[in-house]
Amino acid sequence: MENKKNINTNNTNINNNTAAKSKLPLALIGLALLATIAGGWWLLSSSKSQTAQSNTAKSNASNANAAKKPAVDETAALKIYENAPSGATPPNLQGSPTAAVTIEEFADFQCPTCATVHTKMKEIIAPYGNRIKFIYRSYPLIQIHKNAYEAAVAAEAAGLQGKYWQMQDQLFVNQPSWANSQNARQTFEGYASKIGLDMAKYQSDVVGLPAKQRVDADMRRGQSLKISGTPTIYINGKTVDFSQFDVQPMRQLIDAELQKAASGGGAATSQPQTNSVANQTQTINSANQTAPNVNAAKSGSNIKEGK
Amino acid sequence: MNRSFETEINQIDTTVGKLPLAAAVVALGGLADAVYLTVKHFTGEAVPCSVVEGCEQVLTSSYAEIFGIPLAAFGALAYFTAFSLAILAAFGDRRMWNLFGVQVVLMAIFTAWLIYLQAFVIEAFCQFCLISAAITLILLTIFLVSRFLRAR
Incomplete structure (x- = not known):
């Protein structure tokens, strides 16, 4: 009787162990799933603050590096920038063509990161008005983005009617x-109509040479600068x-x-005037502007050297 | 049975038994890599590109998404499935190890295609994509080793 009781107890233990063992892998899988969700959420929520912190740190590190690097590298990079083909002339430009900071x-219109940067760039430049010169150049990665070139041409065709920036926007x-x-092309025609272009002229310009030549000129400039990806941004010639x-x-x-421009006798002031600045942003279209002033101020320790 | 032969058989069994666990750990690495890339895709932030050049070019290419869903998200799902199958196999479910094998073979084929795209179509490499490719290769190797040992 006693033995039978022991056997029953042992069987119960074995069953419990088996049950526990069969639940363990499921528990591990559940744990991994929770860890994945939590990790993803943490990355997502902390990415913005981390970016801001790392930007400050990198900015400081970049300052230190810039101080250490020989000046000859910076000069060489600037020389390449200055000697590169001028790109579409006049360029698609916002701000003042004579501003000290370019x-x-x-x-690339089809690059998702460029779309994100587009939104942020508008926010960045808004306070500066005519104290800066913002030049946008098309650099369609035609090997991987099948509609990028046509989008760039569509924007230039809109620019020929003075609405480059509306089309760019x-x-x-609507990139996705x-x-x-x-x-x-049909989708772009919809945008052209939406921003109020003369459709007959747009349809003619979008297949005509002038718009394409402007895109090609920008691409030649980018190729000459050995741009390795989009977006690539220069401030006064430094990447x-x-x-x-x-x-x-x-x-x-x-x-x-x-x-630097102000201390060097330039016309620019040192701080952005954040009030009523949106109204100051001047939209300058391709019909009446000068070539980009690539010989503007050349100094600036916060900026990484050109590629 | 010869004593030393029996010992060798036992050693092989022990090694084969541990391989699914090793695969599960490796799959977790792949999962972390894929989740990181998925999050970066949605936040639109730049991915550090310190070893190779062209991360942005790869990750913003038209091949980076399928039906609007980032490829990295599919990768995360694949690695999580691989992890789950390996864990179940490690606890004795042989059928799951066979399923794991089928999955890693498919993943390896897909990875080979992605490497081809980076090398010959996009002509740029992304280091996190290469890490993922290496992890898939390790998973395939683990599975093949387990098959080889069992065949002996």
Whole structure:
């Protein structure tokens, strides 16, 4: 009787052990799932603050590195920048063509990161008005983005009617709806109509040479500068380290350049005037502007050297 | 049975038994890599590119998404499935190890295609994609080793 009781107890223990053992892998899988969700959430929520912190740290590190690097590298990089083909002339430009600080962006309309940067760039440059010169250049990565070139041409065709920036905005904001479209041209016509273009002229310009030649000129400039990806941003001829790209770090770089220009006798002031600045942003279209002033102020320790 | 032969058989069994556990640990590495890339895709932040050049070019290419879903998200799902199958196999479910094998073979084929795209179509490499490729290769190797040992 006693033995039978022991056997029953042992059986119960074995069953309990087996049950526990069969639950362990499921528990581990559940744990991994929870850890994945928690990790992803943590990355997502902390990415913004981390970016801001690392930008500051990188900015400081970049300052230190810039101080250590021989000046000859910087001079050589600037020389390459200055000697590169001028790109579309006159360029698509916002701000003042005579401003001491030039921000030049090479971007691809079909690149998702460029669309994100587009939104942030508007926020970055808004306070500066005519104290800066912002040049946007098309650099379609035609090997991987099938609609990028046509989008750039569509923007230039709109520019021929003085509405480059409106079209640029439409293309970036609506990027997901045309990026993989088989008939992007029709979608672009919709945007052209939406921003009030003369459709007959647009349809003629979009297949004509002048718009394409402007895109090709920008591409030649980008190729000459050996741009390895989009977006690539220059401030006064020096490449901005893209890992530093955000509103505040960019404004710090611009402010530093403005300060240098001011202390060197330039017309720019040192701090952005954040009031009523949106109204100051001047949209200058391709019909009546001069070539980009690539010989503007050359100094600025916060900026990484050109590639 | 010869004593030393029996010992060798036992050693092989022990090694084969540990391989699914090792695969599960490796799959967790792949899962972390894929989750990181997925999050970066959605936040639109730049991915550090310290070893190779062209991360942005790869991660913003038209091949980086399928039906609007980042490829990295599919990778995360695949690694999580691989981890789950390996864990179940480690606790004695042989069928799961066979399923794991089928999955890693498919993952390896897909990885080979992605490497081809980076090398010959996009002409740029992304280091986190290469890490993922290496992890898939390790998973495939672990599975093949387990098969080889069992065949002996």
